[in-house]
Amino acid sequence: MANRFAGKRLEVRGKTLFPTPHSPLPIPHFSMKPFQPAIALMNRLKYPQKFAAISCLFILPLSLVTYFLISEIQTRINFAAKEIIGNSYLRPLSELWVALPQLKILRDSNSIQNSSEIISTENKIDNSLSQLKPVELKFGKVLGTSDKFNQLRNNWINSKTNRYSNNKSAEYNLLINQIHDLRSHVGNQSNLILDPDLDTYYLMDATLLKLPEMQRILAEIQSISQSIKIHKKVTPLERAELIILLGMLRDSNSELMDNIDVAFTNNPPGNLRPKLTQTLNLFTQNIKKLTERVNPLIDSEKVPQPDDYFADAEQNLKQSSLLWNQIIDELDFLLQYRIDGFARKQILLYIFIFIILAIVVYIFVGFYLGLIQTISSLSGASKQMVEGNFADEIALDTQDELTEVVKSFNNIAVALVKANQEISQLNHRLKTENIRMGAELEITRKIQQMILPKDYELAQISGLDIAGFMKPASEVGGDYYDVLQSKGAIKIGIGDVTGHGLESGVLMLMVQTAVRTLLENNETDYRKFLDTLNRTIYNNVQRMNSDKNLSLSLLDYQEGTLHLSGQHEEMIVVRKEGAIERIDTLDLGFPIGLEADITDFISQIEIQLHSGDGVVLYTDGITEAENMENVLYGMERLCEVISNNWQKSAVEIREAVIEDLQQHIGEQKVYDDITLLVLKQK
Known part of the structure; x- marks a missing residue:
């Protein structure tokens, strides 16, 4: 045995010594020791069990990744489906938003000739609420709108009952604010405000924000125009309000055009430009004509023609409703197009996984059968060798590592036949040599x-x-x-x-x-x-x-x-x-x-x-x-x-x-x- 100082670093009298080449330090080399647990496990399993164990190790992470991928796709589908629900809710709500200001204008005119129009507008509002009610019953829990809808409906019933009261303005403002609040709530809860694609995002911006805001401004312009017509004069406050409203309308119109242009540019299905261009151009051009009327108000003290403002605003309101409906239809189309695309991806993913698993199983079965065939051939040949009869070499139609094993087996078999003849001679010589070496050691x-x-x-x-x-x-x-x-x-x-x-x-x-x-x-x-x-x-x-x-x-x-x-x-x-x-x-x-x-x-x-x-x-x-x-x-x-x-x-x-x-x-x-x-x- 080596003494206690061999192969160690020695420090003597301040000097540090290392072993000489006669006692070298261990040289690092690749070791199988870290893999011994895996080798021990594999050595204790039969090949079907090995394949099953390895397959599980592959299938488990693959299944987990597939699950997350499918879940992500399904989440995107659910996201878009909820947006469609929001659009369903916004349709009748948009009609309320447009009809309610018109009712206020008719009530403020105090004209007996407008009674039939008032009743017609009230019926239109009732019809919009009737259309909204089944949507509310179906999606109210999902969107959390039940309380807001009930408050809006009750306040409308009270307003219609007290149509000739002196508190009409407050009731109108309450209803308008409730509609605005309900629309914002629906936009937030139905993911409309969070849409990830540029084309649908800007369409939702138009339906949720831009067009409703422009409709509100147009209704305000109509209301001021009617007041000027009734009083036969324009007050400085009304002139200032008109100037402000026309400026806001011009800015909103410019933003609407820019945003819709971004949506046109980033529209993979290509459905927006041909479907919306004509209505959008007509609406934005008429808005420009209306906003150009702000210049005479600023440059002179001339009394504005209320009928012109009123007529232009009314025309633009109708065109805004038409544009809003077209945009919401195309928005639904794009959302459904997105859902269909995700659904196709899910199907393709399922098909791909099924094909891969089928191929893996097929290859595993083929590999196992080929391995069993080789082992069977080697087993038969080894039995022949044990019996002392090995005349034919094993032949395999393979190109893998087992071919090298079979070649080595054949070489060993040939060598053993030759070596068997030499072993007897070597045994005799070894006995003689062992006797001689034993004698030398004894000496x-x-x-x-x-x-x-x-x-x-x-x-x-x-x-x-x-x-x-x-x-x-x-x-x-x-x-x-x-x-x-x-x-x-x-x-x-x-x-x-x-x-x-x-x-x-x-x-x-x-x-x-x-x-x-x-x-x-x-x-x-x-x-x-x-x-x-x-x-x-x-x-x-x-x-x-x-x-x-x-x-x-x-x-x-x-x-x-x-x-x-x-x-x-x-x-x-x-x-x-x-x-x-x-x-x-x-x-x-x-x-x-x-x-x-x-x-x-x-x-x-x-x-x-x-x-x-x-x-x-x-x-x-x-x-x-x-x-x-x-x-x-x-x-x-x-x-x-x-x-x-x-x-x-x-x-x-x-x-x-x-x-x-x-x-x-x-x-x-x-x-x-x-x-x-x-x-x-x-």
Whole structure:
């Protein structure tokens, strides 16, 4: 297993180091991991279920979008239909708007000859209200006009009953205001004022605002003209009123022409210009003639001819009613044209969706049947292969990815027929090779065990009670520990090569040999010792084209004094009473074999040992050992076992740690080499 420093960023003495090419950082690449849930789901479904699941994922959003689209179209249809309802209400209301001022003029004339005309106009108003009543009964709730209609009808009945009262003017103004209020209410509630198309918008502007306003002005002109005729003179106030009304009429006429021209220009069906042009031109020209009469009123004190004003206003009123009716008819046509267009879109949308769904189902069924056919062919061929009879290749009339699968299957089948003949020969050769490699591994393992320090060697070291243990995770381990004595110097080493197996075991042997060689050569400088060792191992690793390296700590012992150098796991210092001190080795060296020159990273510390004190050295195979629940053995548990057993001998301490470690691991597989070295000052 890799030591705890391999592949990590290291910071030593203010320097930041990164792994060399021998331990590269992971390179980002495309991973299927984000798609694992989807893959797992698809792998658990049969193809009909897969098609059904994928179809639902497509159909649900498609259905939602279709629903919103159809709902939007239906909303536009309902919008236009409500506008038609508003027009239905405005028709009889417009007749009331025109007839009521005429009745006021007839009543104000106080002429007996007008009695029949008064009765006729009243009947006309009654008829308009009668026409309005069924419309009100049908659409009153939709438009919310019931209260306003009832008030208008009741006030009209009172006005007709009191036709000869002295309060006729107030009653007239009340009725006119109620009609105006009811018309505005209908325009607002029936969407007429909100129409989105320019042609219908300006037609509604004409029927709701412009023409009713011009009709009101014309009625006022008639009323003033009648007053002038009755009194045989014109007052300054009446002259001013005429001037103002004629100016307002001229402005309204100009706006009406401009707006209707916009409607003509933005009229896709093209029905407005041929239907309305003649009546519109006649009406607007006559309005111009009437408004031109304002100039004599301004330029002189001449008394206006009331009959002329009255006749022109009356003629224009009739033409305005004719134009209003034509506009409202064309407006209904355009609204119905719009509704029909939306209805056609709905039908086309339904047809389109049905065709697409039919095509999708047809293609899905075809795809499924083709897939089943291919799977059936592969299944039959595989059965033939199992029986040892594969003479004919599978042929498919397809161009998709399954064709490549079938080609690969055919190639595999041909190759298997050929390979089957070679397998027997290879099996024999492999058996021979396995025997040879097993023997080589066994030899390497025995060599490792042979060079480990023997018990009698450890017993000969004066001043220290020493016990060691090493168990590789595989046939050949990568852990290293040694206790060497030469010419009075005692060198203790422990290390961990990245990984385990033959290559790690060979590197461990190299390290043991190099350490003994340097010791025999009387190298006492710890920095030169580690640097020379590192260069030797580094050059060998390069020659081997390997990415192996190792953590290594070396201890020099003499008369109760330990000098520690090199980077490895923490060193555990145990005092006589069992107190634990943990020495971090991160700043004492650098992984061996990772860089050519590590001189700048090597350092040393000194530890004094008194009688009963000692140290424990280990590899991460102990602290990172897992149980069946994947819980690590851990540094704290190791220190606790050592402390609890420190009063015993080194061998007994070793046995206590190994026994506790085995209890922790249980039936779990051992993934890393386990090494332990206990040194206790006598």
